[in-house]
Amino acid sequence: MTITQEKTLAAIVRSDFPILQEKVHDKPLIYLDSAATSQKPLAVLNALQNYYERDNANVHRGAHALSVRATEAYESARDKVAAFINAASRNEIVFTRNASESINLVAYSWGLNTLQPGDEIILSVMEHHSNIVPWQIIAQKTGAVLKYVELTETQEFDLEQFKSLISEKTKLVGIVHVSNTLGCINPVKEICAIAHQYGAKVLIDACQSVPHTPIDVQGMDCDWLVASGHKMCAPTGIGFLYGKLDLLLEMPPFMGGGEMIAEVFLDYSTYAELPHKFEAGTPAIGEAIALGAAVDYLMGIGMDKIHAYEEELTAYLFQQLRDVPDLTLYGPQPTAEGKGRAALASFNVKGLASSDVSTLLDHEGVAIRSGHHCTQPLHRILEVTGSARASLYFYNTREEIDVFVRVLKETIDFFKSVME
Structure with a gap:
């Protein structure tokens, strides 16, 4: 992809995002926080509004026209997510509030009922709290043991140490696909293959990869994969869990209530088929429908095109950051083509608090x-x-990167002058 094509892609999509036309402190907004949450295109905003304006009704519970339309749109979103990550079956997609709930679902449904004292769970030191805290709780309840893969000298996943940690005692490997701090891309396909040799299951936190690159869960051969909609152009309050069908069939319900039942008697209940067994209560209907719209939007652009474009932005970002004084960058360096890491840069400036740096940058938009x-x-x-x-x-855009780097340099100069 050429530089001209880069600009063309940005020019095509930016008008789809109303918030990118906003001003902050009377300065044009330059939004460089998509790893925390992405902005939403009009197609997604319109889908959410359309549901509440035209189709607002509960799903799976009514024979009237509104309920039928809402149910069709809700279940269509499940089909879209399944196709997006190449799941073998739509029944392998469970809608949740977010990736944290997805991980907790696996932890409490599978982990609490499977793990025994002395069983081992392998995580990495770069995991998001959402992929550490639930397993700490489950380990305390079951007597399982937590082990952590450390970093290489280049601040990446230490695959050789992982090979030395894993054993017949390992029952679960929980690994982030792309670190939200280091930006490193972990070798998840190889991790899955190694883990399965020992009979261990693998959960992949794909929050930072699903929005940015093509994902094939069958090719990856993970047992579970989690993602949050709000990082992939969808609203907050909606995420999903992918799980292999045989595993989800074996797992007991995570929560009880409406929607997840077949029949309820006073002394026992029977449960609904997949995936509804795990979707208790009224779901986030509008948000799920909007997630489907986000998938349509991303696939309309093309995930290969998005990935290639971000690689070139990554190369340009790190090239520009080389000229910033007193900067410590975390994670591996990208290649000259921007390959080898995600499109994010975590850093510190010598002698300055990160909060002070971000506050002054905010004043410049x-x-x-x-x-x-x-x-x-x-x-x-x-x-x-x-x-x-x-x-x-x-x-x-590259122009936004230029402004960011310029303002960052000015911020450093300002603090230096104050401290002199």
Whole structure:
């Protein structure tokens, strides 16, 4: 993809995102926080509004026209998600509130009923809190043991150490596909193959990969995969769990209530078929429908095209950051073509708090993240309390990167002058 094509792609999509036309502190908004949440295109906003204006009714519960239309749209979204990640069956897609709920579903339904004292769970030190805390709770309840894969010298997943940690005692491997702090892309297909040799199951946190690159769960051969809609152009409050059909069939319900039942008697109940067994209560109907619209939107652009575009933005971002003084970048460096890492840069400036850096950038209209990014254990290993993070998506441009880097340099110069 050429530089001209890069600009053309950005120019095509930016008009689809109303918020990108906003001003912040009387400055044009430059939104570089998509790893936290993405912005929403008109197609998604319209789908959400259309449901509430024209089709608002509960799903699966009524024979009237509104309920039928709502149910069809809701279940159509499930089909779209299944196709998006190449699931073998629509019944392998469970709608949840977010990736955190998806992980907790697996932890409490499978983990609590499967793990025994002495069984081992392997995670990595770069995991989001959502893929650490549930397993800590389950380990405390079951007597299972947590083990962690550490970082290589280039701050990537240490595959060789993983090979030394895994054993017949390992029952679960839970790994993030793309680190939201380091930006490294973990070898999940190889991890799954190694884990399965020992009979272990694998859960992949794909929150930072599903929005940015083509995902094939059958090719990956993971047992579960989780993602959040709000990072992939959909609304908040909707996510999904992919699980292999045989596993989901064996797992007991996570929550009880309406929707997930077949029949209820005073002394016992029978449960609905997949995937409804795991979707208790009235779901986030409008949000699920809008998630389907987000999938349509992303597939309309083409995930291969999005991935290639972001690689070139990544190369340009890191090229520009090389000229910034006193900067420490975390994670592996990309190749000259931007390959080898995600389109985000976590960093610290010598002598400055990340919160101060992000606050001054905000006054210039540049929105970046600061803090621990829900990876406190990782930041302790990096020997910092937090970091600043600029994260890109396909609606960002090289011109926005130029402004970000310029304002970052000005911010550093300002603090230096104050401290002199």
